[in-house]
């Protein structure tokens with residue numbers, strides 16, 4: 141879809157509310173709203189006019205995006221107005237996220253305060269804040285791998301990953317630095333899901349010729365962990381499989397997929413290893429605590445453990461596991477301001 145596309149949004153009800161709550165929307169291309177509710181006709185929402193379906197023929201637009209939730213209604217609109225081009229939800233969201241990043245780049249390049257202020261305002265109203273790409277990447281092109289990694293990082297989830305782009309930046313900077321300082325050992329991730337982070341680790345493991353261990357049930361949370369502080373958490377991440385992740389991330393002789401309930405899944409090979417960089421991203425108290433107990437003693441001097449969700453507030457158990465482990469081992473976690481609130485623990489040289 142071209143960037144100058146004019147979009148008419150059909151439906152001002154709950155469906156629209158959900159889309160707007162869930163995703164940052166660039167209002168730049170939205171030319172109006174359509175609704176069958178006559179009370180809304182002629183009114184202005186989000187600075188655009190609401191029109192009746194009869195007025196569509198007299199409007200200038202390129203695409204219609206339907207936010208109505210009922211599939212039968214969606215299908216009947218599509219067949220009644222079959223002369224027009226429609227965008228489906230996934231395409232709209234994906235395109236819109238790209239629009240927003242182009243908008244940000246434009247503002248940065250032109251150094252135009254007006255665009256920048258508008259961009260901040262639009263994003264803020266949807267719970268997002270723009271994060272500048274670090275100068276080392278944007279201006280100095282210090283990480284030649286960036287564009288390639290960005291595609292992998294967002295390959296299985298454009299929306300959330302783009303919102304959490306600072307996490308990719310922190311992986312890039314820290315892994316490269318560890319390798320430049322010749323910190324020995326393998327890479328590992330506990331909590332792989334569809335493999336977004338794992339794809340980044342795989343790329344670096346190949347570049348720096350390191351082993352990579354990827355631990356997950358590949359079947360979502362385990363009931364044994366949904367107790368205590370996590371008894372209120374819902375079952376999640378079942379929509380994955382070892383085969384699908386292997387296909388997306390890649391396979392080679394130095395990558396070991398460890399399928400099963402952690403820590404029961406650890407093998408002698410994993411136990412013997414030293415680790416340079418570990419990502420713990422399994423959300424819940426029991427596996428995070430077990431992950432720290434397993435990896436920290438095996439972490440090389442100068443190595444790092446990134447623990448996701450420490451200060452994001454969705455997973456109280458993550459904070460508790462890290463705090464308890466750090467207190468017992470006299471460690472001080474450093475907190476990163478990425479979306480889910482990563483904590484980093486290091487082992488000094």
Ligand SMILES: C[S@@+](CC[C@H](N)C(=O)[O-])C[C@H]1O[C@@H](n2cnc3c(N)ncnc32)[C@H](O)[C@@H]1O
Nearest residue numbers: 331332333336337356357360377402421422427
């Ligand atoms: C938030 S997802 C991981 C996201 C992933 N790091 C990414 O890059 O998108 C959490 C994952 O932790 C895994 N997990 C949670 N508890 C586990 C346990 N005890 N053993 C193995 N895997 C576990 C889940 O199966 C799920 O795939």
